[in-house]
Amino acid sequence: MDNATTENGGGRILIDHVEKVYDPEGVNVHALHDCNADIKAGELAMIVGPSGCGKTTLLNAIAGFDNATGGTIHLDGEMIASPDMIQSPGADRMVVFQGGALFPWKTVLSNIIYGPVMQGKMTVDEAVSESRHLMERLGLSRSIEQFYPDSLSSGMKRQVEIIRALVNDPKVLLLDEPFRALDSMTKGLMHEYLLGVFEMTHKTIFFITHDLEEAVFLADRVYVMTTRPGTFRAVIDVDIPRPRDFRVLATEHFAELKEHITSEVEEETMKAFEAGERELA
Amino acid sequence: MDGQPVPGPNWERLVVFQETALFPWLTCYENIMFGPLARKVMSKETAHQETLRLLVKVGLEEFRDKYPSQLSGGMQRRAELARALINQPRVMLMDEPFRGLDAMTRKLMQEYYLKLFDETGGTHVFVTSELDEAIILADNLLIMTTKPSKIKKIIDVDLPRPRDWSMASSKKYLGIKAEALELLHEEAARASASSSKVDVDLTGLSGKVETG
Numbered sequence: 001m002d003n004a005t006t007e008n009g010g011g012r013i014l015i016d017h018v019e020k021v022y023d024p025e026g027v028n029v030h031a032l033h034d035c036n037a038d039i040k041a042g043e044l045a046m047i048v049g050p051s052g053c054g055k056t057t058l059l060n061a062i063a064g065f066d067n068a069t070g071g072t073i074h075l076d077g078e079m080i081a082s083p084d085m086i087q088s089p090g091a092d093r094m095v096v097f098q099g100g101a102l103f104p105w106k107t108v109l110s111n112i113i114y115g116p117v118m119q120g121k122m123t124v125d126e127a128v129s130e131s132r133h134l135m136e137r138l139g140l141s142r143s144i145e146q147f148y149p150d151s152l153s154s155g156m157k158r159q160v161e162i163i164r165a166l167v168n169d170p171k172v173l174l175l176d177e178p179f180r181a182l183d184s185m186t187k188g189l190m191h192e193y194l195l196g197v198f199e200m201t202h203k204t205i206f207f208i209t210h211d212l213e214e215a216v217f218l219a220d221r222v223y224v225m226t227t228r229p230g231t232f233r234a235v236i237d238v239d240i241p242r243p244r245d246f247r248v249l250a251t252e253h254f255a256e257l258k259e260h261i262t263s264e265v266e267e268e269t270m271k272a273f274e275a276g277e278r279e280l281a
Numbered sequence: 282m283d284g285q286p287v288p289g290p291n292w293e294r295l296v297v298f299q300e301t302a303l304f305p306w307l308t309c310y311e312n313i314m315f316g317p318l319a320r321k322v323m324s325k326e327t328a329h330q331e332t333l334r335l336l337v338k339v340g341l342e343e344f345r346d347k348y349p350s351q352l353s354g355g356m357q358r359r360a361e362l363a364r365a366l367i368n369q370p371r372v373m374l375m376d377e378p379f380r381g382l383d384a385m386t387r388k389l390m391q392e393y394y395l396k397l398f399d400e401t402g403g404t405h406v407f408v409t410s411e412l413d414e415a416i417i418l419a420d421n422l423l424i425m426t427t428k429p430s431k432i433k434k435i436i437d438v439d440l441p442r443p444r445d446w447s448m449a450s451s452k453k454y455l456g457i458k459a460e461a462l463e464l465l466h467e468e469a470a471r472a473s474a475s476s477s478k479v480d481v482d483l484t485g486l487s488g489k490v491e492t493g
Contacts, residue, residue: 189469
């Protein structure tokens with residue numbers, strides 16, 4: 001298997017003829033069908049598609065929250081999902097959720113160190129030091145260390161969530177519409193932040209979004225999923241050089257790419273509406 | 282407004298809010314009719330005709346007898362537009378009216394809105410945080426600073442009407458977007474740098490749409 005590792009230890013995700021059917025004896029929801037993708041190590045992959053098409057199902061399969069009912073998923077040559085496997089999430093595949101998952105009763109610092117300490121991978125002192133190091137590199141002030149999640153703005157919460165994922169040194173960062181609830185301006189700052197993280201760590205990123213401008217701005221490649229049952233209908237290369245800043249958003253090439261991806265997604269969304277999917281909130 | 286101080290709310294300056302403000306106990310049709318009848322400025326017959334006309338304009342004629350809870354988010358927005366416009370206000374104030382809608386519904390709403398604006402005239406002040414939405418709708422883009430708010434810059438959006446999505450890839454459009462992005466980015470950075478508390482308080486973006 002070529003391209004199996006980078007200097008940073010890999011993160012290649014091979015999605016091979018993946019099927020997922022929920023409740024086959026009952027409601028029988030066919031969420032994914034013959035889903036295939038080869039996400040390179042260190043790639044920033046943006047996943048788009050109509051609502052309810054199976055993107056989160058795929059993320060859950062990669063994360064280890066739920067198994068596939070057919071096909072396989074390999075991470076750097078190691079099987080992480082198949083019908084015969086007992087699924088288990090791992091620190092090598094960290095998820096950043098839309099709603100956020102910080103423990104409200106723990107401070108920022110306690111939240112960040114929780115993972116590695118709980119798993120016995122670091123002592124408290126090591127974890128604290130690593131957390132502070134990451135916070136500094138990513139421009140988060142140490143003064144927020146002792147704050148509780150409640151007193152942070154939404155943008156800052158997201159930044160903390162991302163550090164919390166990173167401190168576990170995963171191969172893959174899985175993000176499920178993490179910036180959805182944010183206003184445009186905060187989102188823009190979060191994009192810069194995430195790109196900073198990406199440049200610094202070269203982790204593979206699997207990022208689900210409905211915001212197509214966000215998709216093109218961040219992506220190495222944009223994967224367009226069909227309506228249910230989901231499979232990838234197109235994989236679009238975003239050949240805009242890095243590092244990228246917000247000025248990229250006003251270029252012709254960007255507009256073309258966004259237009260192309262928009263029409264692909266709109267076609268699928270129309271099919272979803274016709275098939276009776278309800279409108280997205 | 283027009284040289285006179287604004288004394289308080291009235292029908293001449295109508296607001297369309299982000300959250301729905303339709304009366305839940307009235308149908309779509311009844312909601313739209315409400316304003317002119319309550320103000321006693323139209324006969325029932327005229328109000329009926331006007332309501333039907335607007336229902337067609339916003340594509341809701343088949344849903345006229347539905348209650349707001351039976352309408353999707355996009356449909357509610359359209360009913361709100363009709364409900365405001367039937368009063369022929371001099372100024373329409375829109376406060377992120379399409380926020381929270383999915384991308385396609387939002388585009389549809391913008392198309393309806395553009396058509397309504399072209400036909401009804403009046404001055405519209407439209408607040409949004411979506412830059413592309415602001416540019417495609419606006420005659421003028423008012424970019425506001427972070428707190429304490431001032432108008433940082435007014436950008437003339439010199440694109441022909443009726444507007445068309447294909448304009449979004451034109452050099453002129455992209456030039457406006459580039460300029461606006463610089464200004465907004467400046468303000469966003471200032472906002473996050475200046476905050477002593479942990480709150481990142483960012484600006485809204487206002488697009489002012491004028492006739493004439």
